Amino acid sequence: MLFNSLDFAIFLPIVFILYWFVLNKQLKYQNALVVVASYVFYGWWDWRFLSLILFSTLVDYAIGLALSKQQNSRKRKVLLWISIIVNLGFLGFFKYYNFFIDNFVKAFSFFGQDIQPNTLNIILPVGISFYTFQTLSYTIDVYKKQLEPTKDFISFAAFVSFFPQLVAGPIERASHLLPQFYVKRQFNYNKAVDGLRQILWGLFKKVVIADNCANFANTIFDGYESYSGSTLALGAVFFAFQIYGDFSGYSDIAIGTSRLFGFDLKQNFATPYFSRDIAEFWRRWHISLSTWFRDYVYIPLGGSRGSKGNQIRNVFIIFIVSGFWHGANWTFIIWGALNAMYFLPLLLRGKNKINTNVVAENSMLPSVKEFLQMGVTFGLTVIAWVFFRAENVSMALDFLSRMFNMSLFTIPQIRPTSLLLFLIIFIAIEWAGRTYVFAIERLWFKYPKPIRLFIYYVLVMLIFLYGGKTQEFIYFQF
Amino acid sequence: MKRFLLHTVLFLLLLLASFFMVFSMADGTTDAYYKKLSSPKQASLIVGSSRASQGIHPDMIDSVYGSNNMYNYGFTIIGTPYGKAYFNSIANKLDRKDKKGVFIIEVTPWTLSEYEFSSMNDNKYPEDDNYIAKTVFVNMNPNIEYLIESFKSKNEAIVRNKNRKGAYQTFFVHDNGWLEVTIESDMFSKISRTKNKIESYRKKIPEYSGFSEYRLDYLIKTITLFKEHGEVYLVRIPVIKEMLEIENELVPGFDKKMNELAKDSEIPYINMMPLNLDYDYTDGNHLTIDSGKKFSLDLAIQMDKFRKNKTLK
Numbered sequence: 001m002l003f004n005s006l007d008f009a010i011f012l013p014i015v016f017i018l019y020w021f022v023l024n025k026q027l028k029y030q031n032a033l034v035v036v037a038s039y040v041f042y043g044w045w046d047w048r049f050l051s052l053i054l055f056s057t058l059v060d061y062a063i064g065l066a067l068s069k070q071q072n073s074r075k076r077k078v079l080l081w082i083s084i085i086v087n088l089g090f091l092g093f094f095k096y097y098n099f100f101i102d103n104f105v106k107a108f109s110f111f112g113q114d115i116q117p118n119t120l121n122i123i124l125p126v127g128i129s130f131y132t133f134q135t136l137s138y139t140i141d142v143y144k145k146q147l148e149p150t151k152d153f154i155s156f157a158a159f160v161s162f163f164p165q166l167v168a169g170p171i172e173r174a175s176h177l178l179p180q181f182y183v184k185r186q187f188n189y190n191k192a193v194d195g196l197r198q199i200l201w202g203l204f205k206k207v208v209i210a211d212n213c214a215n216f217a218n219t220i221f222d223g224y225e226s227y228s229g230s231t232l233a234l235g236a237v238f239f240a241f242q243i244y245g246d247f248s249g250y251s252d253i254a255i256g257t258s259r260l261f262g263f264d265l266k267q268n269f270a271t272p273y274f275s276r277d278i279a280e281f282w283r284r285w286h287i288s289l290s291t292w293f294r295d296y297v298y299i300p301l302g303g304s305r306g307s308k309g310n311q312i313r314n315v316f317i318i319f320i321v322s323g324f325w326h327g328a329n330w331t332f333i334i335w336g337a338l339n340a341m342y343f344l345p346l347l348l349r350g351k352n353k354i355n356t357n358v359v360a361e362n363s364m365l366p367s368v369k370e371f372l373q374m375g376v377t378f379g380l381t382v383i384a385w386v387f388f389r390a391e392n393v394s395m396a397l398d399f400l401s402r403m404f405n406m407s408l409f410t411i412p413q414i415r416p417t418s419l420l421l422f423l424i425i426f427i428a429i430e431w432a433g434r435t436y437v438f439a440i441e442r443l444w445f446k447y448p449k450p451i452r453l454f455i456y457y458v459l460v461m462l463i464f465l466y467g468g469k470t471q472e473f474i475y476f477q478f
Numbered sequence: 479m480k481r482f483l484l485h486t487v488l489f490l491l492l493l494l495a496s497f498f499m500v501f502s503m504a505d506g507t508t509d510a511y512y513k514k515l516s517s518p519k520q521a522s523l524i525v526g527s528s529r530a531s532q533g534i535h536p537d538m539i540d541s542v543y544g545s546n547n548m549y550n551y552g553f554t555i556i557g558t559p560y561g562k563a564y565f566n567s568i569a570n571k572l573d574r575k576d577k578k579g580v581f582i583i584e585v586t587p588w589t590l591s592e593y594e595f596s597s598m599n600d601n602k603y604p605e606d607d608n609y610i611a612k613t614v615f616v617n618m619n620p621n622i623e624y625l626i627e628s629f630k631s632k633n634e635a636i637v638r639n640k641n642r643k644g645a646y647q648t649f650f651v652h653d654n655g656w657l658e659v660t661i662e663s664d665m666f667s668k669i670s671r672t673k674n675k676i677e678s679y680r681k682k683i684p685e686y687s688g689f690s691e692y693r694l695d696y697l698i699k700t701i702t703l704f705k706e707h708g709e710v711y712l713v714r715i716p717v718i719k720e721m722l723e724i725e726n727e728l729v730p731g732f733d734k735k736m737n738e739l740a741k742d743s744e745i746p747y748i749n750m751m752p753l754n755l756d757y758d759y760t761d762g763n764h765l766t767i768d769s770g771k772k773f774s775l776d777l778a779i780q781m782d783k784f785r786k787n788k789t790l791k
Contacts, residue, residue, distance in 0.1 A: 464496075465632065
């Protein structure tokens with residue numbers, strides 16, 4: 001079920017009313033409703049894949065209980081590995097099987113051996129990368145004794161399948177979300193209104209910004225051979241805003257929806273395009289995934305400690321794994337490696353943590369230096385996005401070589417005036433609200449309520465009038 | 479909680495009223511289909527492809543033949559070939575109370591051919607998922623079902639398109655369903671469009687695998703349905719020679735098949751193709767506005783002759 005669909009517009013109020021009015025007396029009934037609603041939400045795409053979620057839930061629930069009873073460290077490790085193998089096994093099979101087979105074939109044919117392996121027609125279950133990582137965090141934390149395993153199966157099932165963030169995050173940690181299922185939720189007017197406001201902003205980002213940018217980005221990328229360098233650059237910028245609007249929009253809707261049900265999810269984006277360097281960008285982009293890799297991969301590898309060689313190795317591992325998490329294609333791996341190369345000079349010079357505050361925190365406009373820093377960081381990010389968007393590596397390289405020539409300094413062949421206007425307004429609002437969790441959280445609070453309501457009304461009407469053709473969220477494929 | 483619900487419901491009502499207001503502005507400028515799918519049920523229909531949609535003027539038929547409020551319910555060869563989807567839509571559009579209707583069924587080899595897509599997709603036809611299949615309520619105004627499910631443009635186009643009526647490169651669907659396409663009429667533009675159209679239709683041939691029994695079945699069902707409610711005419715609209723050659727390649731002996739069908743169904747088949755040099759075309763495939771009027775007039779005369787002959791018999 002898509003957030004930006006009529007189905008969800010009907011589904012959400014039904015679940016909301018059942019949750020607060022019919023089943024509000026008993027916590028376990030409310031949690032059971034969350035599980036049922038989540039399975040309906042997920043099954044709307046393909047009910048067959050519900051078995052995968054259920055199986056992951058059963059395995060990790062059982063392993064959590066077994067870990068609590070087991071004191072032998074070797075046996076505890078075996079239990080942890082069972083969880084890792086089951087979860088990553090599913091992920092590996094559904095997402096990476098054909099990739100590895102294809103690359104083995106290419107490698108063998110390179111050495112003069114032609115093999116005919118069986119490739120499978122595998123459908124990627126929506127959101128498998130997200131819920132796999134979420135449920136893995138539970139077993140790892142229980143293994144590390146940082147979290148008490150739960151005996152409440154319904155709460156655990158609700159944690160694994162929680163519908164607002166099931167298919168595209170934020171990837172929640174068990175230590176943060178699971179305990180919220182143990183306590184009775186109280187309806188809070190302000191929290192619910194904040195949730196609606198965040199849903200509104202998420203929908204605006206997705207429907208008005210991302211979907212409209214997608215139309216032009218797709219046109220330019222699909223026919224890139226016939227466009228000038230400036231048009232290709234514009235196409236790459238449109239894609240940068242498409243993926244930001246799409247993914248951060250989804251996160252906003254997920255977080256806002258959770259708030260309607262009394263839950264708090266982690267912030268997943270913090271105006272990343274206003275970052276002054278790549279390190280800051282990665283602290284602000286897909287925060288829940290970055291911190292997951294940091295805590296479960298980077299730090300166990302040694303992080304930024306140890307020799308320079310180890311530091312370089314760890315940075316490359318974390319970024320390449322992150323790239324590979326996004327998709328079974330060399331383009332994602334190169335995208336990750338490119339970001340590692342951007343990041344490495346900062347780490348090696350010890351300058352990766354200098355921009356930890358919000359840019360121009362106490363002023364309306366950035367300084368010239370900050371402006372240039374943001375421009376360079378955004379430019380580097382856009383170049384990396386070309387690899388993310390391209391169908392293969394040679395296309396990305398060809399795209400970039402055609403982009404960086406004299407035609408870069410000509411007037412673009414495609415100039416969508418209304419979209420550019422929307423982007424300017426969007427950037428202005430994001431800039432004005434950059435200190436908040438989401439841009440419009442407190443943005444217009446200095447105005448009287450009727451004026452604020454009118455602004456929200458205008459935003460909804462813009463979504464209604466200028467919403468592009470309904471498109472799936474990009475991150476569903478990851 | 480009550481305060482939250484009250485405020486949310488009030489805000490939603492305001493929004494729904496605003497959405498409804500925008501939808502209410504949809505009309506013949508919105509797109510080439512909306513008006514046809516939002517007009518009342520009709521007793522006399524013209525059905526077929528874009529050739530019929532643009533080329534048959536209901537008012538001309540009414541004035542000569544004496545029919546009462548003919549309605550043009552033709553769409554496109556891709557959107558409405560004869561099949562389950564179009565048949566259901568026609569059946570929903572038909573005012574079944576009236577038994578004195580007049581029906582023109584336009585036929586072309588394209589709308590009666592098997593599309594390769596179907597054999598690749600377990601006999602699922604391309605039109606089974608399009609606007610014609612999805613729009614169940616074909617006489618609702620404003621047609622919210624169509625605007626939400628099938629309208630391809632952004633909703634702002636409903637408002638913006640209202641200003642472009644009559645402008646070049648636009649279209650307008652009249653109250654009687656006739657699709658008026660305003661397009662450059664200079665010779666250079668016509669030659670260029672014709673060349674492109676011929677090329678694109680020639681490229682389409684490999685996508686088809688000849689005459690379709692499935693489509694023929696639904697054409698027969700359409701004829702049977704119409705016969706219960708009035709007089710039925712099977713019509714072929716002329717095109718230029720090059721286009722006819724492509725169609726002959728697509729379905730050899732098409733006219734013979736139509737003649738046999740007409741004979742079996744006891745309805746006239748009016749093949750206007752031999753008169754193709756009498757008319758002018760925007761792209762070799764669609765009649766110009768003036769030629770459409772002349773064609774409609776000629777067609778109405780032919781229909782009238784058939785009616786008189788039938789009466790004499």
